[in-house]
Amino acid sequence: MSHLPLPLYGFAAFFMIFWFGTWCVHLIAICYGKYKLHKKSCKLPTESSPLPGVSILKPLMGVDPNLQHNLETFFTMDYPLYELLFCVEDKHDPAIKLVEQLLDKYPLIDAQLFVGGSDVGVNPKINNIHPGYMAAKYDFLMISDSGIKMKNDTLLDMVQNMSEQHALVHQMPFTCDRDGFAATFEKVFFGTVQSRIYLSADALGINCHTGMSCLLRKAVIDQLGGLRAFGCYLAEDFFIAKRVTELGWKMRISNQPALQNSGLCDIGSFQARLIRWAKLRVAMVPTTILLEPLSECLVLGALAACSASLLFAWDPLVFYLVHILCWFLSDWLLLSIVQHGSMPFHKFEFVIGWFFRELSGPYLFLHALWNPAIRWRTRTFKLHWGGVAYELPLNNTPASESLIAPLQPAPTLLTATTAAAAAATTTTTTTSTTGAGAGTGPLPTAKHRLLVS
Numbered sequence: 001m002s003h004l005p006l007p008l009y010g011f012a013a014f015f016m017i018f019w020f021g022t023w024c025v026h027l028i029a030i031c032y033g034k035y036k037l038h039k040k041s042c043k044l045p046t047e048s049s050p051l052p053g054v055s056i057l058k059p060l061m062g063v064d065p066n067l068q069h070n071l072e073t074f075f076t077m078d079y080p081l082y083e084l085l086f087c088v089e090d091k092h093d094p095a096i097k098l099v100e101q102l103l104d105k106y107p108l109i110d111a112q113l114f115v116g117g118s119d120v121g122v123n124p125k126i127n128n129i130h131p132g133y134m135a136a137k138y139d140f141l142m143i144s145d146s147g148i149k150m151k152n153d154t155l156l157d158m159v160q161n162m163s164e165q166h167a168l169v170h171q172m173p174f175t176c177d178r179d180g181f182a183a184t185f186e187k188v189f190f191g192t193v194q195s196r197i198y199l200s201a202d203a204l205g206i207n208c209h210t211g212m213s214c215l216l217r218k219a220v221i222d223q224l225g226g227l228r229a230f231g232c233y234l235a236e237d238f239f240i241a242k243r244v245t246e247l248g249w250k251m252r253i254s255n256q257p258a259l260q261n262s263g264l265c266d267i268g269s270f271q272a273r274l275i276r277w278a279k280l281r282v283a284m285v286p287t288t289i290l291l292e293p294l295s296e297c298l299v300l301g302a303l304a305a306c307s308a309s310l311l312f313a314w315d316p317l318v319f320y321l322v323h324i325l326c327w328f329l330s331d332w333l334l335l336s337i338v339q340h341g342s343m344p345f346h347k348f349e350f351v352i353g354w355f356f357r358e359l360s361g362p363y364l365f366l367h368a369l370w371n372p373a374i375r376w377r378t379r380t381f382k383l384h385w386g387g388v389a390y391e392l393p394l395n396n397t398p399a400s401e402s403l404i405a406p407l408q409p410a411p412t413l414l415t416a417t418t419a420a421a422a423a424a425t426t427t428t429t430t431t432s433t434t435g436a437g438a439g440t441g442p443l444p445t446a447k448h449r450l451l452v453s
């Protein structure tokens with residue numbers, strides 16, 4: 001041992017400490033997940049402190065087989081005061097017709113549709129929801145991506161997590177139970193590697209905000225310059241959380257994880273999504289270039305096994321196998337906590353899904369580093385270090401990114417009335433009710449609820 005160069009011992013000691021730290025992260029995630037998730041809040045509204053109104057922004061782009069069902073869950077929530085602000089950028093998007101049908105089906109729910117988006121920055125999601133944000137009338141703002149499904153009490157849960165010190169409550173991303181291996185893979189990713197980081201980061205007060213379902217204090221966002229102030233970033237979620245906490249406000253996750261329920265679920269698109277997210281993280285938090293690969297089970301296990309062999313003369317193979325087994329069991333435990341019920345797949349499928357995730361993780365990360373161009377739906381972007389984005393011209397889309405299948409509008413769904421209403425660039429305001437279940441009288445037909453900007 002003594003003839004080996006000294007720096008090698010330094011590296012070995014570093015990897016052993018990192019390995020130990022990672023197991024602490026496992027432990028924190030399991031304990032915090034058990035404590036925090038699926039807990040029913042006992043804080044009930046009183047006459048002196050009624051539940052606040054919430055303006056819900058729904059950015060939509062294209063239609064998938066579950067969209068109608070997912071959107072419908074927003075019309076049937078048990079919450080006394082909210083408005084739904086659906087936002088669609090393209091006037092030919094078939095999502096318009098779907099929203100109109102829902103507006104007709106639920107005339108007592110306070111809901112509007114905004115078509116045309118805005119041009120306040122590079123981020124197409126921000127551009128899409130900005131008209132809805134400008135029209136929002138309540139003190140609380142919820143941003144909820146198109147693939148999110150709500151339980152009856154999800155909004156209540158989020159509002160009850162918003163204390164006097166909090167300005168941001170977000171849902172930890174998770175998935176609905178769906179059939180097929182791609183759905184298993186998604187659940188394994190969100191319920192293991194992602195939950196581990198998300199839960200421990202929230203427990204330790206580290207910004208890990210993913211903005212697919214979040215509740216914000218509108219006054220705080222207004223104070224920060226409005227949503228337009230975040231239009232220059234693609235990862236608006238990360239920067240919203242950063243600025244909000246810099247003002248002294250707190251953020252935290254809600255008790256219910258977010259139920260992603262997109263009707264399009266395939267391995268290729270999901271991997272492309274993970275690659276896109278990794279590119280964002282690398283640009284925003286450059287230390288992830290080192291931290292992410294190092295925190296992968298197979299990579300860290302190999303490094304720790306060599307280090308343990310060097311430092312303590314332990315058998316590296318036995319160390320490696322025990323490390324993988326313990327990691328696997330700990331991931332199963334964490335996934336069970338996040339799922340909070342029976343698993344939609346057999347244990348054997350979990351084994352396959354887990355190994356597939358562990359083997360593909362480092363590869364996807366390298367892929368993200370290799371090609372910095374970011375394809376998001378119909379557009380391609382690049383990021384400056386720090387996270388400021390710029391859009392690339394359409395013909396500059398790299399071929400390697402073509403595995404992404406953007407949600408393409410199906411033009412056949414568009415009716416003549418919708419097209420005519422959308423083509424007329426006049427602005428028509430909707431008749432609004434005062435909250436869920438509190439409306440009066442018949443409302444105009446859906447086509448009059450179209451706001452074209």
Ligand SMILES: CCCCCCCC/C=C\CCCCCCCC(=O)N[C@@H](CO[C@@H]1OC[C@@H](O)[C@H](O)[C@H]1O)[C@H](O)/C=C/CCCCCCCCCCCCC
Nearest residue numbers: 021022197200201208209210211212235238277291292295
């Ligand atoms: C000793 C242990 C060290 C641990 C090292 C941690 C390594 C991290 C490993 C895995 C990463 C897990 C991923 C966490 C979830 C992030 C998901 C994500 O990338 N989301 C981004 C994109 O979201 C979409 O963006 C567009 C928007 O319009 C959509 O609505 C969004 O859904 C999002 O932008 C990123 C947010 C947070 C990034 C945080 C990066 C820091 C991670 C390091 C945290 C370390 C915690 C260590 C705990 C002890």
Ligand SMILES: O=c1ccn([C@@H]2O[C@H](COP(=O)(O)OP(=O)(O)O)[C@@H](O)[C@H]2O)c(=O)[nH]1
Nearest residue numbers: 059060061124125128145146147212273377
């Ligand atoms: O050009 C775009 C891309 C996305 N979105 C919306 O932004 C949200 C998140 O998009 P996506 O699911 O593609 O992002 P991810 O969760 O994969 O990061 C969804 O509600 C989309 O409808 C949008 O309005 N315009």
